[in-house]
Amino acid sequence: MTTHGGASPSLIDVARAAGVSTATAGRALGGYGQVSERTRERVLAAAAELGYRPNGLARSMITGSTHTIGVVVADVANPFFATALSGITDVAQPAGFEVLLANTGGALAAEQRAVSVMSEKRVDGMIVAAAQPGEGTHLKHAMEAGVPVVLIDRQVSGVPEADSITIDNEHAAAEAVAHLLELGHRRIGVITEAGDQLARLRAGTRRRGLFPSAVRLRGYVRALDAAGVEVDEALVAPARYERGSAYDALLSLLDLADPPTAVLCTDNVLASGAYRAAQDRGLRMPEELSLIGFDDEPWTTLVRPELTIVEQPTYDLGARAGRQLLDHIEGERAGRAPQHIQLKAKLVARESTARPVAVR
Amino acid sequence: MTTHGGASPSLIDVARAAGVSTATAGRALGGYGQVSERTRERVLAAAAELGYRPNGLARSMITGSTHTIGVVVADVANPFFATALSGITDVAQPAGFEVLLANTGGALAAEQRAVSVMSEKRVDGMIVAAAQPGEGTHLKHAMEAGVPVVLIDRQVSGVPEADSITIDNEHAAAEAVAHLLELGHRRIGVITEAGDQLARLRAGTRRRGLFPSAVRLRGYVRALDAAGVEVDEALVAPARYERGSAYDALLSLLDLADPPTAVLCTDNVLASGAYRAAQDRGLRMPEELSLIGFDDEPWTTLVRPELTIVEQPTYDLGARAGRQLLDHIEGERAGRAPQHIQLKAKLVARESTARPVAVR
DNA sequence: CTGAAAGCGCTTACAG
DNA sequence: CTGAAAGCGCTTACAG
Incomplete structure (x- = not known):
């Protein structure tokens, strides 16, 4: 039975009911120290009878x-x-x-x-x-x-x-770009939340204090550099963390005089917006545009074509x-x-x- | 400055440093009771000096x-x-x-x-x-x-x-079915986790103790009943909470001698599996099959056709x-x-x- | 194995 | 406004 009304029973109540000291009652219930089997049973019975719940705050204060x-x-x-x-x-x-x-x-x-x-x-x-x-x-x-x-x-x-x-974000993005380069792409765009940091990234070597999106952008740059493909700032499209913003970003890339043949989206929200924009433009993927996103979300295998992605653990x-x-x-x-x-x-x-x- | 090493400072340490009692120090820091401006400042300064962090456990034990x-x-x-x-x-x-x-x-x-x-x-x-x-x-x-x-x-x-x-799940499912009925469908299938409970649901009136999936199945039955359309048990396809299971469930519905022209999926995981199965079968939606899912997840507007859904708040x-x-x-x-x-x-x-x- | 006492770090009447 | 004392509900040496 549980006690109704009144405050919830404390160790004192249990000890009293079992006819032992609080120290002994605590040992029986808390599983520390030594207690005789007979005493333990009495205490456990009393605790059950009273509906006793140990107070974790008191315990934590002591145990640290x-x-x-x-x-x-x-x-x-x-x-x-x-x-x-x-x-x-x-x-x-x-x-x-x-x-x-x-x-x-x-x-x-x-x-x-x-x-x-x-x-x-x-x-x-x-x-x-x-x-x-x-x-x-x-x-x-x-x-x-x-x-x-x-x-x-x-x-x-x-x-x-x-x-x-x-996550090794620099490597992840670089690998995605390398995949596109291998396929033969040379005009590779990127939709990124770190669009404003391109200059800083190309100069600096800082590792801490950077958002994942900035690190991914660095991976993009590194992969292009490694392949001897010039980084064209016009292909770096900034976007906010919203589908609509990525949608607009892809359209603006497509409207370039010399548009990209492939685009990397540095996270899954941006990818969904870009995917949608490509669809609405009536672009055939992958023939007219190759697209890569981040994260293996359910939608990426539900859409046609299925989206190539970078899967994070x-x-x-x-x-x-x-x-x-x-x-x-x-x-x-x-x-x-x-x-x-x-x-x-x-x-x-x-x-x-x-x-x-x-x-x- | 913060204290390094040793235990973290307690109210006693702060009180001592400020030259007041712990009661006063507590009042100054805890924002309860009365303290003179002068004293408060002294205590606050001492606390900052020592890097004092109140112990929430002790406070909670008292305040309850x-x-x-x-x-x-x-x-x-x-x-x-x-x-x-x-x-x-x-x-x-x-x-x-x-x-x-x-x-x-x-x-x-x-x-x-x-x-x-x-x-x-x-x-x-x-x-x-x-x-x-x-x-x-x-x-x-x-x-x-x-x-x-x-x-x-x-x-x-x-x-x-x-x-x-x-969520009023019974109403939600009933509304989805009503939508299909209005469009003219009469063979309406359902993919559900509560497939085994059809008989019980049709009899009982219990409201508590039911899974949402069972309540939704009841909504399906109710809507059909209200329209005078007979519930065909063959159209109730059981599935586990997995895409693959729903995939199989849709295929088995389609393989019926008299297959459904529309199918309701009672949650979004089931819907994604069924959607995929319809695609793989080469079915044109909505011409050859109408499909309804639950939850407004991103993928439902990324696929073509966009999925009709029941949106839960x-x-x-x-x-x-x-x-x-x-x-x-x-x-x-x-x-x-x-x-x-x-x-x-x-x-x-x-x-x-x-x-x-x-x-x- | 068991108990009396101290103490964890606070807040709260109660006096002054 | 301030302080001495009690107490929240436990665990932990310390004796026995």
Whole structure:
């Protein structure tokens, strides 16, 4: 039976009902220390009778561990983060850790607040996909307070001590472009959220503090450079993270005097907008245009032609981050140097890419 | 400056540094009680100096509130749950509540464990999409312990006191079928996860304890009944929650001696499998087959023909549940009867449905 | 194996 | 406005 009304029963109530001290009752229920079988049974019976639920807050305050990890992402509704999150929970929960989730909408202020609140709630560690790769002082503070942090999807400048699990985005984009080059394309366009950073990328060598989209753009440039194909700025079409914006971007590429014969879209939202634009223009793919997207979403094999894509190991990204963080929490990695793991993406060639037609 | 090494500073350290009692330091930092401006400044300065972070566990133990709500779903990677979850976080976070997430994989045992752990962590309330609508004693226990529970997506038998926010699935499916009937279809098939429950549904009147798929199947039956069209069991094709299974289900419907001219798929995974099967069969849609799916996913407007769908207010489902739970937590609904809100789904007619061809 | 006591880090009456 | 003391519900040495 459970007690109704009144406050929920505490260890004192159980101890009293079982005729033992709270220390003994705690040992019997908590599975620590030594208790005789006879006593244990009495305590368990009393606890069941009263509908006792241990208070995790009190326990955590003493043990110093909440068995909770914080996860901070920009948007859970985004399949990328949702999938990574499921990788995290699949690792954390069997290990006895719950997940405290914060959705920041990509706003730095929200992220700072979330990290701060999680620190106050005394999470045992945090996994964060940072909103601004350039700003990491809030993460640095958390680490200084003893909360291990694992970065996913993007590195952050100012927090070199944090482990990171990222996709090798530069290589992923380069491989996609190499695929197009092999097919014989020379006019290769790219639709990217980092359109404004072309100049900086070509100069700099920075690795941290860059958005994945910028790193992918660098891969595009690198692959062209390697093949001796000149990078034409007109072929770099900027777009916002929206289908409509990518739609317009593709149309503007097609309207060029010397339009591309192939286009790389640096994420799946941009790809869906571009795909749609190509359809609406009545372009035959892959004959008149080769198209490559990112992420193996369901729609990419439902459309005709099926879309050639770069497949990111998203679930694995989350699972690895979870494992890494648990190792930290359990002290497995004490004192070791931070690890920066790069996962490889995989090109999946399907129907939307082919040799360019000889004559346009 | 922050303190390095050693334990993180407590209120005692701050109080000592500021030359006041812990009570006063607490008042200055916690924003409760009265403190003189001068004292407040001294305390704040000391706290900043020491890098003080209040311990939320200690605070929660006293105040009795963790400002955390638990959310239990079967699969965060599923767009339906991911979207509902974002509705929840968007409501909870601005109100100062964090979300503790549990991913059960649809297993009842995992759900029971999650609910139990959340109770121990003293969440202020829970939102749960139950794995088994027929089994709710663990939820009943939580409510008896004073933790308000709001059910989403499905009602659960044995927990009538819990609020619920669901989609009016019966109406949603009925409307889809009515659309097909209006177009002139009489042989209307359905691909459903609840294929085995047809007989039970036609007899019973139970509302709780049913999976959404079963309720949708009932809507299908009801719409046909209302139109005086006989329900042909051969047109009810069972499938598992997988694209491949739905693929096979559509093919088996098409292979019938008297095949359907239209098919309703009761969720979006089934719809994608069926769509693919129709394509591979070389069927022209909507001329040779009309098809309706559930959920407005990106792919449904990327394929040709665009898919006619029933659009569920998924984000709103989550947001409403969040609001409802916060009202409970804040005592707004104390003593009132439980609310069972049904949200309406909306039929979005696109290109995959049309009049059946007169002669087959 | 068991218990009395201290203590985790706060907030809350209660005095002053 | 400020402080001394009690207490939230546990776990952990320390004795026995």
